[in-house]
Amino acid sequence: MTAMNDETRDTLTSAVQPEPSASETPAGPVPAAELPPQEAPNDGPAPEPQKPRRSFELTKMWQWLLYIDILLPALLFGLAYLTQSTGLARIYHSYCLYIASPVPRFPSLTGVVGAVIGLGAVFRALYKKDIPDVVLCIVILAAVAVYYYTGTNYLLIRYLNFM
Numbered sequence: 378m379t380a381m382n383d384e385t386r387d388t389l390t391s392a393v394q395p396e397p398s399a400s401e402t403p404a405g406p407v408p409a410a411e412l413p414p415q416e417a418p419n420d421g422p423a424p425e426p427q428k429p430r431r432s433f434e435l436t437k438m439w440q441w442l443l444y445i446d447i448l449l450p451a452l453l454f455g456l457a458y459l460t461q462s463t464g465l466a467r468i469y470h471s472y473c474l475y476i477a478s479p480v481p482r483f484p485s486l487t488g489v490v491g492a493v494i495g496l497g498a499v500f501r502a503l504y505k506k507d508i509p510d511v512v513l514c515i516v517i518l519a520a521v522a523v524y525y526y527t528g529t530n531y532l533l534i535r536y537l538n539f540m
Contacts, residue, residue, distance in 0.1 A: 437502075437507070437510050437513075438498040438499070438501050438502040438505075438507075438510055438514050439498070439502070439510055439513035439514045439517055441498055442494075442495065442498050442514055442517045442518065442521075443517060445476070445477065445494060446477045446479070446491070446495075446517065446518075446521045447517070447521070449472070449477075450469065450472060450473055450477050453465065453468060453469040453472060454469050454533060454537070457469045457537050457538075458536055458537060461537075461538045462538070463538055463539055463540065466534075466537035466538055466539050467539065469537065470534060470537075470539075473525075473530055474487045474488070475487055475488070475489075475490055475491070476490050476491055476494070477491055477521065477525075478491045478521075478525040478530075479491040479492045479494075479495040479518055479521055479522045479525070480492070480522055480525045480526045488525070491521075495514075495518040495521075495522075496518075498514050498518070499511060499514045499515060499518065502514050
């Protein structure tokens with residue numbers, strides 16, 4: 378067998394016995410406040426913090442026009458058609474004539490409110506200097522005006538029960 382000298386023995390014993398960690402001293406464990414900060418292992422990019430979900434908000438004027446001129450009348454028509462309710466049919470027809478229609482007819486005062494709402498939406502979008510919003514407002518307003526000006530709305534009314 379080979380003889381071990383002191384240098385070899387010190388190397389072997391230090392390899393077998395672990396040295397005390399930074400959190401332990403011969404007197405015992407060190408409080409966490411006194412430890413140096415340790416870096417987290419880098420497993421890749423940190424996950425992005427999740428943004429809180431916002432509720433649905435009508436922030437653009439074209440959204441308001443879409444709701445007032447298309448979605449709400451479609452909902453009223455669907456309810457009036459499915460229930461065959463004369464009251465809902467009259468509400469739908471009145472809403473379309475006075476509020477949704479942007480084609481004003483001053484002797485009967487139909488469409489005046491719809492024209493004011495439509496032009497107000499366009500001017501509000503212009504005031505905000507939101508050009509895409511202005512363009513969409515004009516497109517929606519023009520489509521709805523053509524729908525009411527040509528009388529296409531009366532093609533749908535015949536499916537409702539007014540009596």
